Amino acid sequence: MVGGVAIALAVSGCAGSGGDAGTNTTSAAPPAGPRTLTVWLMNGSAPKTLVEALHKEFQDSHKDVTVKFEEQQWNGIQDKLTTALSGNDAPDIIEVGNTQAPKFASEDVLEDLTASVNDFNGANWLTSLKDSGNWDGKQYGIPFYAANREVLYRKDMFEAAGITTPPTSRAEWLEAITKLKAKYGSDPDFQPLYLPGQNWYALLSFIYDEGGDIAKKDGTKFTATLDSPEAKAGIEFYKQLLEASGTKAPKDADEQTPEQAGIYGGGKVAMMIGLPWEVATAAKSDPTIKDKTSGFPIPSKTAGQTAPVFQGGSNLAIPAKAKNKDLAKDYLKLITSDKYQADFAKAGMIPGTSKDVSALQSDPVNAAMAKASTNGKAVPATPGWATIEAGQNPLKDMLTAYLTGAKTLDAATADANKALNTAFSG
Structure with missing residues (x-):
């Protein structure tokens, strides 16, 4: 694969947590006191300055919350996610390649976000990334960014x-x-x-x-x-x-x-x-x-x-066993907002939840990618595609x-x- 886009890594066994973990959400009140939101994004996915600004804004608007950002490497991430998603110490936000998303979604280890699609700029989602994050009629992955040849x-x-x-x-x-x-x-x-x-x-x-x-x-x-x-x-x-x-x-x-x-x-x-x-x-x-x-x-x-x-790219998801699902949803609302999606476009990526690609027009190479992106498609959204x-x-x-x-x-x-x-x- 090239860069952080269109990544497909080997699937090593089922990481299922059993039952319907992916569709259960808790209605209990969030715990009081300081909390830590653990975010796993992939190396090269987002510019450092963008991530720092995003996390500062999130922390400023969420009292007593600290964002613990852990940058991951593509090499070996499939196995690492498989282990993390089936354990009791899962991160709160993860990034997965669009060819990986169906595998995890089908195993009930991701939170069902269907009811929250509109909160995450759903009307402007790239079809190719939306499809890769959808399994059996439910939405588990949120478009992050994309690129195409x-x-x-x-x-x-x-x-x-x-x-x-x-x-x-x-x-x-x-x-x-x-x-x-x-x-x-x-x-x-x-x-x-x-x-x-x-x-x-x-x-x-x-x-x-x-x-x-x-x-x-x-x-x-x-x-x-x-x-x-x-x-x-x-x-x-x-x-x-x-x-x-x-x-x-x-x-x-x-x-x-x-x-x-x-x-x-x-x-x-x-x-x-x-x-x-x-x-x-x-x-x-x-x-x-x-x-x-x-x-x-x-x-x-x-x-x-x-x-x-x-169209290759990445999705964002909330693990079914995440401890801070309410904060994770707030984080997704912020990163999928027009403000930060515009910043992704400025960094030379096709924003996953925005149709505004004007920032890509200043460079002829990026402009050509953006023009083609309106007609993007994904590979079959099947768990077997990664293999x-x-x-x-x-x-x-x-x-x-x-x-x-x-x-x-x-x-x-x-x-x-x-x-x-x-x-x-x-």
Whole structure:
């Protein structure tokens, strides 16, 4: 995974507390005297200055309450949460990746917040994060922040190749690749688009754009649909794009193996499909590349439209065994307020509970992400998804098998469906 977004870690057994712990709330009066609200947020999720201001305001408005902020690391967090949520010393607020949320919600270890949705700016929630925090018709996770991929490109290379405006359709995208080849093709190391064979996040945009999806939902059950005509059309475009680009990226690896931002930073790549903060990673190789880079949303097959995007991010939740649920709800009210959601946007993230992304417009890379974010989607909200990503991801296997010719499209999608359905039912 990249950064603190779209994190999916291995699930190690059931952390259930038994019974209906996730739906019980206490009506008893809160205890008198000093109290401590324990908050677990992930490393890199919120700027230090924002967190400090938030906690000061919360403490100023809650007499005798101290916020105990404990920053967590993504590595190993699944096991740590599993232990904490099943024990008697759970924190009061936790952050979970949107692909982790369904697992915990289904185990009755999170507080049912359905009745409080409106208190947390519910009318402005990002649909993708709302869905990931919902289980069996009840809301357990509150959207925190999100991010999605876009096409990052070299403005100077586009200009030199005679490309005056960013592509706004798939056809224009392919035309841009042709023009870049004509300009720089004499350099054997040049790549118009760096596209590894297993970038399944990018693949999802093409599948969604064709009207397909990974799976269909029936209640809390999912059935894989990668063999649908729409999904197959999206996979075929992925192959067309990869072959048109002449990319030197491996067909049997993802965008992190090797790290694509480093390849882009080498100066021989005109485009990559990535997240905004990958520009900073690329700038470690070439500090000037930040000023040379802009972005545009992944284009749709329909001219003038953007393709739907996979939207990763995080949710906030209250453990079912939290000792200070009343304070935790007040904390969620504050962090989901317009004031702090605007601060998240200023930090370069898509706010989870606000539709105001104006703060992202000053930077062209962030602006492109924000434009695409209105059409964001999530992976199936099933407890099995975390194991799919952390293990042998069937989508990656499918892409490599098809792109290398090891399997036909029909065989590759059928095998991927079988593997996904096994995970969904596990």
